[in-house]
Amino acid sequence: xxxxxxxxxxxxxxxxxxxxxxxxxxxxxxxxxxxxxxxxxxxxxxxxxxxxxxxxxxxxxxxxxxxxxxxxxxxxxxxxxxxxxxxxxxxxxxxxxxxxxxxxxxxxxxxxxxxxxxxxxxxxxxxxxxxxxxxxxxxxxxxxxxxxxxxxxxxxxxxxxxxxxxxxxxxxxxxxxxxxxxxxxxxxxxxxxxxxxxxxxxxxxxxxxxxxxxxxxxxxxxxxxxxxxxxxxxxxxxxxxxxxxxxxxxxxxxxxxxxxxxxxxxxxxxxxxxxxxxxxxxxxxxxxxxxxxxxxxxxxxxxxxxxxxxxxxxxxxxxxxxxxxxxxxxxxxxxxxxxxxxxxxxxxxxxxxxxxxxxxxxxxxxxxxxxxxxxxxxxxxxxxxxxxxxxxxxxxxx
Amino acid sequence: xxxxxxxxxxxxxxxxxxxxxxxxxxxxxxxxxxxxxxxxxxxxxxxxxxxxxxxxxxxxxxxxxxxxxxxxxxxxxxxxxxxxxxxxxxxxxxxxxxxxxxxxxxxxxxxxxxxxxxxxxxxxxxxxxxxxxxxxxxxxxxxxxxxxxxxxxxxxxxxxxxxxxxxxxxxxxxxxxxxxxxxxxxxxxxxxxxxxxxxxxxxxxxxxxxxxxxxxxxxxxxxxxxxxxxxxxxxxxxxxxxxxxxxxxxxxxxxxxxxxxxxxxxxxxxxxxxxxxxxxxxxxxxxxxxxxxxxxxxxxxxxxxxxxxxxxxxxxxxxxxxxxxxxxxxxxxxxxxxxxxxxxxxxxxxxxxxxxxxxxxxxxxxxxxxxxxxxxxxxxxxxxxxxxxxxxxxxxxxxxxxxxxxxxxxxxxxxxxxxxxxxxxxxxxxxxxxxxxxxxxxxxxxxxxxxxxxxxxxxxxxxxxxxxxxxxxxxxxxxxxxxxxxxxxxxxxxxxxxxxxxxxxxxxxxxxxxxxxxxx
Numbered sequence: 001x002x003x004x005x006x007x008x009x010x011x012x013x014x015x016x017x018x019x020x021x022x023x024x025x026x027x028x029x030x031x032x033x034x035x036x037x038x039x040x041x042x043x044x045x046x047x048x049x050x051x052x053x054x055x056x057x058x059x060x061x062x063x064x065x066x067x068x069x070x071x072x073x074x075x076x077x078x079x080x081x082x083x084x085x086x087x088x089x090x091x092x093x094x095x096x097x098x099x100x101x102x103x104x105x106x107x108x109x110x111x112x113x114x115x116x117x118x119x120x121x122x123x124x125x126x127x128x129x130x131x132x133x134x135x136x137x138x139x140x141x142x143x144x145x146x147x148x149x150x151x152x153x154x155x156x157x158x159x160x161x162x163x164x165x166x167x168x169x170x171x172x173x174x175x176x177x178x179x180x181x182x183x184x185x186x187x188x189x190x191x192x193x194x195x196x197x198x199x200x201x202x203x204x205x206x207x208x209x210x211x212x213x214x215x216x217x218x219x220x221x222x223x224x225x226x227x228x229x230x231x232x233x234x235x236x237x238x239x240x241x242x243x244x245x246x247x248x249x250x251x252x253x254x255x256x257x258x259x260x261x262x263x264x265x266x267x268x269x270x271x272x273x274x275x276x277x278x279x280x281x282x283x284x285x286x287x288x289x290x291x292x293x294x295x296x297x298x299x300x301x302x303x304x305x306x307x308x309x310x311x312x313x314x315x316x317x318x319x320x321x322x323x324x325x326x327x328x329x330x331x332x333x334x335x336x337x338x339x340x341x342x343x344x345x346x347x348x349x350x351x352x353x354x355x356x357x358x359x360x361x362x363x364x365x366x367x368x369x370x371x372x373x374x375x376x377x378x379x380x381x382x383x384x385x386x387x388x389x390x391x392x393x394x395x396x397x398x
Numbered sequence: 399x400x401x402x403x404x405x406x407x408x409x410x411x412x413x414x415x416x417x418x419x420x421x422x423x424x425x426x427x428x429x430x431x432x433x434x435x436x437x438x439x440x441x442x443x444x445x446x447x448x449x450x451x452x453x454x455x456x457x458x459x460x461x462x463x464x465x466x467x468x469x470x471x472x473x474x475x476x477x478x479x480x481x482x483x484x485x486x487x488x489x490x491x492x493x494x495x496x497x498x499x500x501x502x503x504x505x506x507x508x509x510x511x512x513x514x515x516x517x518x519x520x521x522x523x524x525x526x527x528x529x530x531x532x533x534x535x536x537x538x539x540x541x542x543x544x545x546x547x548x549x550x551x552x553x554x555x556x557x558x559x560x561x562x563x564x565x566x567x568x569x570x571x572x573x574x575x576x577x578x579x580x581x582x583x584x585x586x587x588x589x590x591x592x593x594x595x596x597x598x599x600x601x602x603x604x605x606x607x608x609x610x611x612x613x614x615x616x617x618x619x620x621x622x623x624x625x626x627x628x629x630x631x632x633x634x635x636x637x638x639x640x641x642x643x644x645x646x647x648x649x650x651x652x653x654x655x656x657x658x659x660x661x662x663x664x665x666x667x668x669x670x671x672x673x674x675x676x677x678x679x680x681x682x683x684x685x686x687x688x689x690x691x692x693x694x695x696x697x698x699x700x701x702x703x704x705x706x707x708x709x710x711x712x713x714x715x716x717x718x719x720x721x722x723x724x725x726x727x728x729x730x731x732x733x734x735x736x737x738x739x740x741x742x743x744x745x746x747x748x749x750x751x752x753x754x755x756x757x758x759x760x761x762x763x764x765x766x767x768x769x770x771x772x773x774x775x776x777x778x779x780x781x782x783x784x785x786x787x788x789x790x791x792x793x794x795x796x797x798x799x800x801x802x803x804x805x806x807x808x809x810x811x812x813x814x815x816x817x818x819x820x821x822x823x824x825x826x827x828x829x830x831x832x833x834x835x836x837x838x839x840x841x842x843x844x845x846x847x848x849x850x851x852x853x854x855x856x857x858x859x860x861x862x863x864x865x866x867x868x869x870x871x872x873x874x875x876x877x878x879x880x881x882x883x884x885x886x887x888x889x890x891x892x893x894x895x896x897x898x899x900x901x902x903x904x905x906x907x908x909x910x911x912x913x914x915x916x917x918x
Contacts, residue, residue, distance in 0.1 A: 128775070
């Protein structure tokens with residue numbers, strides 16, 4: 001009944017060229033709510049490195065990191081990455097526990113229901129933990145099935161003489177001794193064992209990291225990052241692994257700030273497009289996926305500080321092997337829509353959006369330098385990126 | 399005149415000395431008069447002296463000193479170190495009461511009712527300060543013994559003070575107060591004598607005598623000023639001991655008070671603030687408690703202060719109970735013990751340990767709060783300080799110990815890998831110095847006045863070739879010793895008083911039981 005009714009309604013709407021923005025916004029909202037955005041709840045004492053983890057995982061300066069002697073995160077908050085409209089990852093950053101004059105109860109209540117994985121951050125040498133263990137016990141009791149990852153930070157404080165980060169990353173799986181490097185200081189093992197005892201029954205797995213500032217002079221300022229990403233992937237509920245894997249798959253070292261921002265935007269839009277095609281309401285997907293792609297291209301243009309003109313639209317949609325229906329609709333959002341690019345599968349929607357985004361990224365970065373790329377070049381890039389997009393969205397194995 | 403002559407005959411030494419002192423002056427006067435006579439200027443100049451007296455009289459008549467100015471004659475007393483804040487604010491009441499006393503004349507001392515009234519109204523004001531009740535009810539907690547003790551002590555002090563300021567006077571008891579007018583009379587008599595003496599050499603002064611008598615008012619005025627000063631001093635002394643009484647320290651009677659506090663107060667006054675004298679007068683023991691979060695570095699600090707391996711230190715929580723270490727400070731006879739306490743905020747800590755920590759910190763005369771620079775989570779430190787301050791608010795008769803902040807692990811501040819002491823954090827130039835400076839700024843912001851001073855330290859044995867920082871800390875501790883001693887003294891006094899009272903009660907009950915058994 002509803003299906004028929006809806007299809008009739010849709011047919012009517014499609015006939016009507018001036019589809020309302022409000023309606024589209026509503027659809028977008030629907031998609032957004034269904035998008036499998038991995039949500040990580042960061043919980044730990046002030047100065048234990050919560051914001052450092054956010055910064056390290058996203059490469060974004062949004063999360064302010066303190067100097068280590070003064071609490072920096074003044075308010076607990078939800079942090080959607082790269083933005084609230086097309087979220088790819090979500091962090092619930094709690095204000096530091098143990099900070100003077102702060103009672104975390106209210107924040108814990110508000111974050112409790114909306115997260116998939118809890119990251120408990122603890123400085124390895126910090127034994128003053130009673131303010132942390134109490135609330136954590138409550139969190140664990142409320143949702144015993146939600147995984148908890150114990151992240152032991154600031155390893156350098158435990159081994160002042162040896163630069164651990166010069167070696168390969170350390171792994172501390174289950175209750176086995178830590179491994180990863182040939183010579184591991186005995187006190188390090190003792191400290192990790194003590195932490196296991198202090199948090200007994202309150203965590204599922206352990207990650208060892210040492211995220212330092214470049215000026216601190218350690219050989220690897222992101223020590224343990226790879227292992228942390230892997231553990232998060234393995235611990236996330238299956239439905240959220242795909243997004244996480246896609247988000248973490250690309251090396252962004254050496255990329256410029258603009259390239260990074262464009263990259264995250266492309267990933268976020270692609271993931272949202274994938275969600276849109278996964279939503280089991282057939283009429284939703286087409287205009288919404290188009291809207292997501294249009295929006296993505298606009299944003300990339302904006303990142304590279306380029307004016308969006310019909311010339312650009314034409315070049316890009318041409319590349320994608322599509323025809324452009326130049327609809328002179330009055331609504332800004334639907335002004336120019338490339339009319340193909342709607343893939344049948346979810347992976348297809350992701351890959352197509354990803355490839356389109358990557359082409360746009362390259363196109364605008366070349367435009368920004370004052371050159372005009374040829375159609376041939378654009379087509380090659382599109383084909384490459386389409387293959388890459390398909391690969392990215394493969395279900396990651398455990 | 400007769401009295402004066404009698405005194406002079408009783409004391410020929412003064413006469414001789416007076417003669418020798420004045421002989422040159424007399425000679426000059428004679429020679430001067432002769433010279434003036436020979437030049438013929440004598441008649442023109444002879445009027446200068448009476449004229450000056452006249453002017454002095456006029457000035458003193460029309461230019462009266464204000465009350466506030468007069469009360470400045472007596473400096474505010476130096477407050478003993480063991481006084482709690484409540485006692486110090488009480489002294490302000492005494493001072494304003496004293497300053498409000500109008501000019502008194504000699505008759506005050508022959509009228510005992512006057513000063514008894516004054517002391518009573520002062521005691522009422524102080525009682526309401528201490529008990530915050532209506533003034534009428536306030537005198538209840540005070541015993542007769544205490545009032546007598548106050549008067550006795552005040553007069554004893556007044557005796558020392560008058561002897562210092564007016565040589566030759568002897569005031570030892572209230573009865574001797576009547577002698578005070580005598581002191582002022584002596585001052586007047588001396589000036590009369592001087593005038594008469596000058597007449598011998600200058601016969602013409604006889605003519606000026608009526609004017610001189612008139613200017614005698616000046617001398618009277620001076621006299622009444624002396625009387626007022628002495629009287630105000632008495633009120634101040636009485637106020638001082640009233641404060642001691644209301645704070646409860648006089649409860650055991652004036653003799654015990656004298657033994658326990660008298661020499662301390664006296665020493666502080668006598669040494670005019672030089673506290674090192676106290677060490678010699680009152681050798682005893684004080685304890686310094688080291689408290690802080692787990693692994694903040696308390697035991698390492700003990701080893702640094704004692705320059706050796708005395709406490710077990712480790713990267714793991716190691717100290718499980720309060721450990722006491724002897725801490726000799728050079729050139730001091732005081733025994734100092736360091737109390738090394740288990741760290742708080744440990745999730746595995748036992749209830750007994752927590753109680754131990756609190757007991758340790760509440761029995762300390764100086765508290766060293768050990769703060770890890772690299773951990774901004776200081777909630778539990780704030781709680782600990784609040785606990786401490788609450789205790790001393792609930793026991794206002796005790797003096798709160800000073801709290802010094804020792805900021806450890808500064809080597810782990812940015813830039814982490816750099817360690818090249820010494821660092822001049824007070825005027826920071828390098829990145830490390832700025833880090834240390836900002837850390838201490840943050841602590842000041844957090845703890846405010848609760849912590850008096852800070853010393854940043856690195857406690858790692860392999861890194862800390864920085865003896866100067868430990869020396870800074872030692873110096874700071876040494877400068878706080880006399881304060882700590884005052885804290886210890888007051889605490890010891892109250893401990894003993896409480897103990898004594900308990901013993902008395904036990905005795906009384908025992909006697910009662912004995913009696914009742916015998917009766918049966």
